[in-house]
Amino acid sequence: MRSYGQYCALAKALDVVGDRWTLLIIRELLIRGGCRYTDLRDGLPGIATNLLADRLRELEHHGIIYLEDAPPPVATTLFHLTERGKELETVIQKLGTWGAPLLATSSRGDAFRTHWLVLPLQHNLIDRSPNERPVSVEVRTGDEILTLFTEGGRVRVDLGARPHHNAVIHGAPHLVMALLLGKMELASAKAAGLKFNGDQKVLRRIKPVSTSVS
């Protein structure tokens, strides 16, 4: 992208991360940590492969990501965020919070990846009973499985299943989000097709930070 050429911090930030796809690439790296080229392409449906290669080059040049030559058995290069790159998490969180209301009117043809739920869930959920024993919830939606678990008053969200969990939520992404973010009661969500098994007390314990939307 051509530089705005303005002596302004916002313009300078956009010179680096204002390109199309750039912030979405950083979203992927924030969620998943080190990624292979193909992992990124899978998490960014619609991106052209030459654009992904271009963006990764620019991001490395700007010190936002670095490349790791993974040792054998994998023998591939992994892309990681630098510390400077990780500092973009607050930017992405604010943009996501602002954009969350737009999901309500989302078109049905939208692509979806389960791991996209990690950041909004992690930013909005807290453990209301941090002194009781830890609990975890398995979330089955889309093509992958997420696990929510309490940890030090916070709620961590990880990709993949765990051997133990106190409850399982299974259903369409918007129903899962509406239930967990307190926009819908369990009964309504079930009526809309969501399935819930296990201890319902976890829903009173894992709650959104406030009445916030995203």
Added chain:
Amino acid sequence: MRSYGQYCALAKALDVVGDRWTLLIIRELLIRGGCRYTDLRDGLPGIATNLLADRLRELEHHGIIYLEDAPPPVATTLFHLTERGKELETVIQKLGTWGAPLLATSSRGDAFRTHWLVLPLQHNLIDRSPNERPVSVEVRTGDEILTLFTEGGRVRVDLGARPHHNAVIHGAPHLVMALLLGKMELASAKAAGLKFNGDQKVLRRIKPVSTSVS
């Protein structure tokens, strides 16, 4: 901009404000309030007039701005942010904070407008002695004049001069910012060409929030 087509709040936000120039237009409206078309063009050096017209149309369509037909004496249309548009201030503040370190290595040919300093100053300065009588500082840099004044523990930054002020700072933008944001001592700033007249105590009273950069 073509939609990313992803069921993700970040992608939806970028569908609306991810276009080139869009966030800079919102910056202008945040700083100055209602603007005429020409005000916006002047505050966005480098933008093509057809792009400005396109972006304003899209922003109105998305409910980020609205048009006001200013009554005579001015008899022109003014562009305003809606409440939804004003909610982007936190996004812009985070992006600006992230981008602030990039100003250090800024090229000398960058365009500059004095009012671009309003948001970074207002976000980073507080009144360390909110119970004493209010003070104000006139800042002369670039082509316009700013006035800083304490108000309820905060520091407000407005465009234009005031009849009364306790001190005047006059010099290059980067020196003004370095002094006010605590990155440079007054003596060093003066040695670099900054001029300071009036009560130096205001510099111990109007201070950056922390050691933050932007």
Added chain:
DNA sequence: CCGGATCCGGGTTGATACTG
């Protein structure tokens, strides 16, 4: 299969000129 590079058609941007 992985990590791209190359090519091409179409859409977007930027500069300038022009108009009500």
Added chain:
DNA sequence: CAGTATCAACCCGGATCCGG
């Protein structure tokens, strides 16, 4: 003052190809 019109240059998306 507030845009529209025009057009060249650039960028994007999709497809294909290629070396490890």
